[in-house]
Amino acid sequence: MLTTSAKPTHPHPAVPLCGEGSRLYALALSSGRILRSEAENTPCLMDFALLHPDPDDANWLRPVPPSAALAQRLHPLEREIQERRRVAVELTDIFEPFMAITAREEPTTHAITVLEGDARIHAAIERATAECRSEVLTVQPGGGRSENTLTVALQRGQTILDRGITMRTLYQHTVRHSQGTLAYAAYMAQGNVEIRTLEELTDRLMIFDRNVALIPARADQQVALELRHPGLVEYLAKVFEEQWSRATPLIDDVPYPPSVDGITGVQRSIAKLLIDGHVDEAIARRLGMNVRTCRAHIAKIAAALGSGSRAQLGYLIAQSGILDQDRPK
Template identity: 75%
Template sequence: MPSKNSYRTHPHAETELCEDGKRLYASALRFGRIARTEVEPAPCLMEFALLHPDPDDAGWLRPVPPAAALAQRLHPLEREIQDRRTLAVRLTDSFEPFMAITAQDLPTTHAITVLEGINRINSAIELAIADCKSEILTVQPGGGRSEHSLTEALERGRAVIARGITMRTLYQHTARHSQGTLAYAELMAEGNVEIRTLEELIERLMIFDRTVAFIPARDDSDVALELRHPGLVEYLAKVFEQLWARAVPLLEEAPYAPPTDGISGVQRSIAKLLVEGHVDEAIARRLGMNVRTCRAHIAKLAAALGSGSRAQLGFLIAQSGILDRDH
């Protein structure tokens, strides 16, 4: 008999035989039997039930016919397949009444779909781009884009332009300080692409053919909403058009308000958000600048108004009347 160690050091997949096993099983089939001592190098023959003891002589083994061995090994698989088929029939029977209900109406499209994870969000957007026929509207808050982001945007943009699709994109004024963003705008201006900027924007927005829109569902950008309800998409398209009408082409000079009493237009925007109670991080995000730049503007604003503390700054902003001026 083969030792336990031989089984442990001689593993096989269920569908395999080792070279020794193949040779010895073939020999047993040819001669009708084989000595036990010969099969010790191939314990898989006994494990797979391809040999059984010779009833006339314990020192010999007889081969199981291949057809019988195959049937024996296929039986549990066929039984499992049959069980799966039975389960499938039962599941179909369970859902049949509901299928009949939905068959009475036209198929409906999910008005709101929650997309979790960057990969799923990107896949949904790529599908929307592929299905787009005529128009893409996007709002991209924040400052200048990274080189990697701009390269990807350029490749997608050129592919879209080649299909005759128009694109309109809104950035914030702070993007004007990014040479990469300006270079991207000049390249894209050769096609049906327009880019404008505003000082303050809503959160990220993408609209395709005014039939599907994407908006963030959380600040960390890991969850987004895919919107297909006509009323919701049309509302967002109107919001975009209102912002677009107030925006300035990126490749033209932005109409920055001239400083008044040493306070620039950007600082007045920051002052308004400070009075509303926003913290530095929120102000920076809304105006598309980093927190350090935002705090530098706050320091200049405090110096211009003679404020010695953050609490006093809010009072001086309200007292100065700078937010009442048309800018």
């Protein structure tokens, strides 16, 4: 009996572009076209509308310019944002009659409110965004954002852009390698928005008009605190300003010190955390990178210093002098 081999399934149904798809798209952009047979096992390239048939030769595929592909992805999001704004207006009209009733009651303001679960946390952020009139300050540690996270950020960001609110955001240096985050930053740059990066950041922080702040209360991000005490909010705003003054604008190059004995500025930061006793997971979290990338840097440090073990590595880092130039003179 004759049998036919099954067509390869898409290796990542939840991800728009796989690693092989990214490689082939880059190849198509640099060379102008690729053979159709090369793209057979990467259906994401066609599904994502990054390639189209060559009108002159059916055996070849030509790339769609990245700017056009990005615009295709953003347009549905913009339409969704408009629809959500329409729903927000309808909800405002529904609840407006009740506002006058509650306004006659004795006003109560809780200095600290505990928010449990994503639904309550997101609702508090949406409420604070709606109340905001002039300024938003945010600290967002970690590396590149997922598509879902960027979609939510874009929806909130559009509201801020439409209302002319000033926004300043601090990311970690590692987002400079995330194309999705860079695309979001470029979109937000059309408004009164500034973005800077630091190597290390404190935990997440959002401040609205210096009247209300939200901070995480648990490592899994499932519990947050909404702060409305003026003293607490002002203290957090000062922490933000101190970090902002040391941060580098996203459009500028990161001012890492020059390499020393083949060890880069990022690797010296990792080396310092290593001799301070931090484990790989803690180092990766503090520097906003994944654990695999962190361990690859550690392996390069060990190779550069000729270390044969983790215990020896700490000793060699301390003896090598590679951290001397990071110390104050």
